[in-house]
Amino acid sequence: MKSTGTLKVTTPSEREIAMTRVFEAPRHLVFDALTKPELLKRWFFGPPGWPLAVCEVDLKVGGAYRYVWRGPDGTDMGMRGVYREIVRPERLVATESFDESRYPGEALGTMVLVEQGGRTTLTSTVLYESREARDVALKSGMVSVLMPLTQQGVAAGYDRLAELLASLGRGDS
Numbered sequence: 001m002k003s004t005g006t007l008k009v010t011t012p013s014e015r016e017i018a019m020t021r022v023f024e025a026p027r028h029l030v031f032d033a034l035t036k037p038e039l040l041k042r043w044f045f046g047p048p049g050w051p052l053a054v055c056e057v058d059l060k061v062g063g064a065y066r067y068v069w070r071g072p073d074g075t076d077m078g079m080r081g082v083y084r085e086i087v088r089p090e091r092l093v094a095t096e097s098f099d100e101s102r103y104p105g106e107a108l109g110t111m112v113l114v115e116q117g118g119r120t121t122l123t124s125t126v127l128y129e130s131r132e133a134r135d136v137a138l139k140s141g142m143v144s145v146l147m148p149l150t151q152q153g154v155a156a157g158y159d160r161l162a163e164l165l166a167s168l169g170r171g172d173s
Contacts, residue, residue, distance in 0.1 A: 015134050023122060081094040105128070
């Protein structure tokens with residue numbers, strides 16, 4: 001079992017990137033933090049100084065999401081997608097594309113949450129249209145499943161998520 005707090009990034013196939021992290025929280029809380037705008041805004045931001053300026057979620061099959069991060073200089077980075085599968089609180093599948101994509105085509109992100117003993121393992125996998133698209137994403141730092149961050153940024157984002165989950169577990173709002 002992977003240790004809590006450690007992000008593991010792998011390439012399980014020539015078209016995929018997978019990221020795994022264990023959180024000290026039940027999966028229903030993790031699922032909520034991944035899907036509720038009021039919670040996403042508290043942890044789901046990019047590199048330092050890039051908070052979510054837009055966070056829209058229509059959480060239903062066929063519903064859309066839209067995120068826009070705003071940099072310190074006012075530059076926006078936007079991403080959108082459509083939910084294809086929602087199995088609360090264990091699975092979420094959605095398309096993803098960036099307003100200014102660095103890789104060709106659309107990707108498909110799958111999040112799987114497995115709870116054991118009050119801890120939740122989140123595995124996020126992105127399937128790209130081609131190996132070339134995956135490699136561009138890896139080289140550009142756009143390693144994501146609903147997360148346009150560098151690997152270091154993903155780790156920092158997941159650290160913020162862990163802090164949020166701890167506060168929710170204590171009943172903080």
